[in-house]
Amino acid sequence: MSSETVVxxxxxxxxxxxxxESPKLPEHRWYERRPLLTTALHHYTQHNAEAFICLQxxxxxxxxxxxxxxxxxxxxxxxxxxxxxxxxARSDPGDPNDPISEFNPILYxxxxxRLLSQxxxxxxxxxxxxxxxxxxxxxxxxxxxxxxxxxxxxxKVCAMCTHFDDQGAxxxxxxxxxxxEMVREMRRxxxxxxxxxxxDLNSRENEEPYKEIVKGEVLADVWRVTNPxxxxxxxxxxxxxxxxxxxxxxxxxxxVFVSKVGRAKGYAVLPNLFEKDDGVxxxxxxxxxxxxxxxxxxxx
Numbered sequence: 537m538s539s540e541t542v543v544x545x546x547x548x549x550x551x552x553x554x555x556x557e558s559p560k561l562p563e564h565r566w567y568e569r570r571p572l573l574t575t576a577l578h579h580y581t582q583h584n585a586e587a588f589i590c591l592q593x594x595x596x597x598x599x600x601x602x603x604x605x606x607x608x609x610x611x612x613x614x615x616x617x618x619x620x621x622x623x624x625a626r627s628d629p630g631d632p633n634d635p636i637s638e639f640n641p642i643l644y645x646x647x648x649x650r651l652l653s654q655x656x657x658x659x660x661x662x663x664x665x666x667x668x669x670x671x672x673x674x675x676x677x678x679x680x681x682x683x684x685x686x687x688x689x690x691x692k693v694c695a696m697c698t699h700f701d702d703q704g705a706x707x708x709x710x711x712x713x714x715x716x717e718m719v720r721e722m723r724r725x726x727x728x729x730x731x732x733x734x735x736d737l738n739s740r741e742n743e744e745p746y747k748e749i750v751k752g753e754v755l756a757d758v759w760r761v762t763n764p765x766x767x768x769x770x771x772x773x774x775x776x777x778x779x780x781x782x783x784x785x786x787x788x789x790x791x792v793f794v795s796k797v798g799r800a801k802g803y804a805v806l807p808n809l810f811e812k813d814d815g816v817x818x819x820x821x822x823x824x825x826x827x828x829x830x831x832x833x834x835x836x
Contacts (some may be wrong), residue, residue, distance in 0.1 A: 541689050543830045544801070547792045548580055549734035550823035551699065554593045554638060555601060563777040564596060564816045572818045573606035574808070580825060586686070589643035590697035590734040596625070599639055604780070606643070616707040620646050623680040623697070624656040627667050633649070640680045640697045640735065649684040652692070655717065656680055659700070659711040670711070672704035677711060679718065685726070689832040693731055694722045698735040707737055712748035719754055719795075730830045731755070738789055738823065755793040758826035761800040768804040770795040775808060775824045783821070792826035800825035 554575055555566035578731060581587040591602075599621065606619045621644075625637035644651075657663045660670030667676050679698045685691070698715065700722040701707040717734055722728050739745040741757075749755055759767065773790035776782030794800070804825040808818040 537702055537752075539834050539836045540836050541832045543686055543689055543832055544584060544768050544789050545587060545693075545730075545798070545828050545830060546584040546803055547732055547734055547794070547826040547828065548577070548587065548793055548823060549590040549697070549736075549790055550577075551592040551593075551736045551819060551821040552594060552598065553789060553819040553821070555595045555598050556648050556714040560686055562708050562815060562817065563820070564569060566601075567769055568816050569818055570598075570601055570605070572816060574602055574721065576818065576823070577602070577714070578606060580823070582804070585645055585648045587645070588695055588732075588734075589693070590640070591643070592638075592640050592697070592736045596639065596758040597826035599641055603643070610629075618645055618647065618653075619643050622651065622682045624666075624674045624678070626658075626678045634636055634724050638699075640678055640699050641679055641699045642682055642695050642790040644682075644684065644695075648687055649693070650687055652683040652685055654680075654682045656666035657714070659698070659707065663714065670701075670704075671707040673701035675701060677707065679715060681718065683722075683833035689834060691830060691832045694719075694728050696729040696731075696733045698733065700736065700738045703740045705744075708737065708743075710747060712737070715749060716752055716754075719753075720793075723754070729832070730798050730828075732798070732826075733793045734791070734824075736790050740789060744784065749793055755797055756796055758792045758794055758800050758801075758828070761796075762795075762803040763800075763828075766802045768802070769807070770805040770822060774820065774822055775817070775822060776820050777817050779809070779817070790821055793829055798828035798830050799819075800826065
């Protein structure tokens with residue numbers, strides 16, 4: 537006999553802004569932004585054990601701080617911490633402890649998901665070469681990729697977190713092509729049921745990278761496939777620290793894309809500033825949240 541089980545998955549992506557040691561107001565230092573960010577991540581995920589958190593512009597120290605705050609003072613799973621992460625620094629890992637190398641980590645709960653495999657792919661002509669810079673990009677750029685299996689239902693998920701270059705138009709387009717090819721490779725490998733891609737594309741909906749990712753009709757923008765009644769909050773995701781894009785204007789450049797086996801149940805762009813915080817903006821980006829349900833057929 538077989539039965540169906542619905543797995544609710546919350547997908548969060550947030551460019552948290554690196555820990556700038558010499559910020560100019562209205563940007564604040566990491567120690568001021570940290571508690572606002574980590575309490576928000578806790579709040580967004582505390583009632584969804586299957587949540588994934590995808591972050592960008594994360595220094596190693598910030599990653600350590602976030603995991604420490606989310607996991608609290610006591611172990612929660614088999615004598616280890618509840619939240620874990622996958623990901624490598626985007627720079628050449630000659631010094632793996634480089635404190636200012638940026639990560640695009642994927643955070644997950646080990647009592648909900650079993651990690652089957654992980655990889656870091658450089659968005660360049662030599663994707664296996666750590667620290668490589670592609671095309672007209674100004675910096676190394678990466679995709680953090682993990683394959684997970686849901687502990688309770690055995691659902692398999694391929695998760696990808698990325699951050700496209702902010703300078704190179706060619707690099708952004710080529711990066712989108714690489715992401716699409718990675719998705720196709722995962723689908724050809726068989727056995728995977730649900731795929732998602734989350735991150736900061738440094739591109740809007742009317743630009744080539746976004747169009748490239750959705751053109752194959754394998755991945756859908758959660759905003760587009762969510763009933764408008766269940767879209768919450770703001771629309772633009774980049775605000776800058778002045779609230780108006782630091783002179784560029786606000787724009788939607790942070791996205792969650794999902795394979796169409798997932799049914800979108802909600803979408804939100806969340807505040808990065810509250811009045812009570814005395815003008816401390818969590819980041820120059822707002823967090824994006826996509827809620828999906830995946831139906832799994834279970835054999836008994």
